[in-house]
Amino acid sequence: MKCHQLFICFLLGLMVSGAFADFYLHAIPGSNNRLNEANTNRNNANRVFNSQNNGQGGYCWGPSMSFYEGSHLSLEWTSQHSCGNQNAQCQVILQYMCSDNNGDDSQKIRDGTTTNTINQGNMNTLDTATGEFMYGMHEPYSYFQSCNQRSRNKGLFTADQNVNNNGAQSTRQNQNGGTNGFECQEERDYYPYWHPSPWKDIAVLTTDTDNCGFYKANSQNVMAKNYCNGTTNAQLNANNEQDCLTANGQWLSTPSWGIPAPACKEAPWGRDNHLGNGMDGHTHSYNWTIPRKGRESCIGSDSCSCVLRGRYNISTSDTSNWGNTALDSKSNGANSPIKGDPYVNVAGKNLSLALNTNQYGRTFQDRSHVFKIRPRPKGVAGAATIWNLNVRGKRGNIVQAYPAVEYDFTPSHLDVTLGDYVHFQWTGCDTNPAGSAGEGLTGSDRSNIVQIRDRSYNIPLSETDFKKYKVTPMFDNQSTRDRMAHLMQQDCLSLEDLEAAGNEDQNPQNCFKLNAAPTPYFNGGLIRMNKTGTFYYMSTRNNNFTNRSQKGSLNVKPLLPAYGVALVVIGGVAAVSVGAAAGSVIYSKRNPHSRVAGFVGKMPLLNRI
Helix, strand or coil, X not given: CCHHHHCCHHXXXXXXXXXXXXXXXXXXXXXXXXXXXXXXXXXXXXXXXCCCCCCCCCCCCCCCCEEECCCEEEEEEEECCCECCCCCEEEEEEEEEEEECCCCHHHCCEXXXXXXXXXXXXXXXXXXXXXXXXXXECCCHXXXXXXXXXXXXXXXXXXXXXXXXXXXXCECCECCCCCCCCCCHHHHHCCCCCCCCCCXXXXXXXXXXXXXXXXXXXXXXXXXXXXXXXXXXXXXHCCCHHHHHHCCCEEEEECCCCCCCCEEEECCCECCCCCCCCCCCCCEEEEEECCCCCCCHHHCCCCEEEXXXXXXXXXXXXXXXXXXXXXXXXXXXXXXCCCCCCEEEECCEEEECCCCCCCCCEEEEEEECCEEEECCCCCCCCCCCEEEEEEECCCCCHHHHCCCCCCEEECCEEEEECCCEEEEEECCCCCCCCCCCCCCCCCCCCCCCEEECCCCCCCCCCCCHHHHCCXXXXXXXXHHHHHXXXXXXXXXXXXXXXXXXXXXXXXXXXXXXXXXXXXXXXXXXXXXXXXCEEEEEECCCCCCCCCCCCEEEEEEECCCCHHHHHHHHHHHHHHHHHHHHHXXXXXXXXXXXXXXXXXXXXXXXXXXX
């Protein structure tokens, strides 16, 4: 079984050379296998998936967000190593998967309530306190079972690594075949995968766009994937057609998803050793249009549970080849062009390289907690544009939050058009590490929106300030402004009572600090943008001006830009003028002795007409 027969050769080049690098989702917030533990480090790196990331990364679980079908959602991430520049080669692969809450329990995506790892025996265990599934699961059990039974692809390049097991859970990066939730490690490490997978592709961002045609053509979105159907061990082990037929199995195809091929474009620029923003000063991002009912049937019944996956493949050019020249199993072991910790000759003398062929080129990933995709509410036409405005980040200063980020709105600046809808919502948790700095109740995430004059201000506008400073309110009425600012809190204590009780920052009835907000999830609802202009806002709770701010801006453009309005006006004036001239000519012909006829006769152009 040769590499080129399985259309994966280019990926091998990406996978076999490179450097250490972590990858973190910030919008939608990535879990990095974290759940609800109030620790600096996650409890269990094997809980749901194999991230290969730093244990401090990830955002703790909060109540699920819901995104309306067809709405626009900004996906944001940071990666430690370079991407989009000359120092390395990379791919960022964005994918999603949904399950139907009305379907088979063994197929249902869930976050779980424990940090322990799922297995065949406990996968449908319920938490008696909540009624939820206890163990987190993204990939369905049937997919995991097939991977466990199937032999690994032994035609792959593994350098000088000793892959100890023969199953598809064993790869160059996972030599001993360890499992992480119900993930298939071979599928995790290689893209596009050659067997059926439950993941649907959103986009491939790459340093080499020459291969976009390959990625698009071999995505399961548009290409059927094969597997061996049977009951014997030989049949279940077969990973190619020849072995399957030899074992008297059926070599069958799983149809493609029947959806458009993933977008493929140049990866955004990022520098080495820097979990930060790109060249434009903003976090790396991709604007995802949430699927509609035609792509996910569970949307129509409002029963979708979904998860987002981002994978980051990092490499250099030392072993990147393509097509028939790609490295395969013939270059393993002693024939490998790269060796662990080699000595290299430079100017007649040796130097040593710190090079581990297990770590030298890796796949990292992060995944969101579960979110919902919902049908549009009644009254919002299918053609209406919906934008999502959320909050990213976690409690703590920059050192305590790292490699996550501090609070911010996302997108921090959003351009919409008059008549568009914006869905304001955000989620957080109440289990941030106890020592992390922040306002209000220890461990909690809370955010609100109050309007400011522009981003340089830190004092919100009162109801009388709108007229005083001639600022247009972002929200049409005071009740909406109240909901966005105060989060519908109840049972609030007065300032005098809080001061009398002492330790007011930690008082759960301190509504000034948003402590009485019932949950860390807030749904501000769909709001139609009925006024043009640029609106600026901030969160009062997290806007510690000494070292951080949580601010955003929303620009509502007119249906036609200024030049478009001018052209319409000019066109209207021209149409009226032409109509008047035509009328004058007709009148003069019918009334040759009138003053109008005399005027037309003196005008050469009109006279010709």
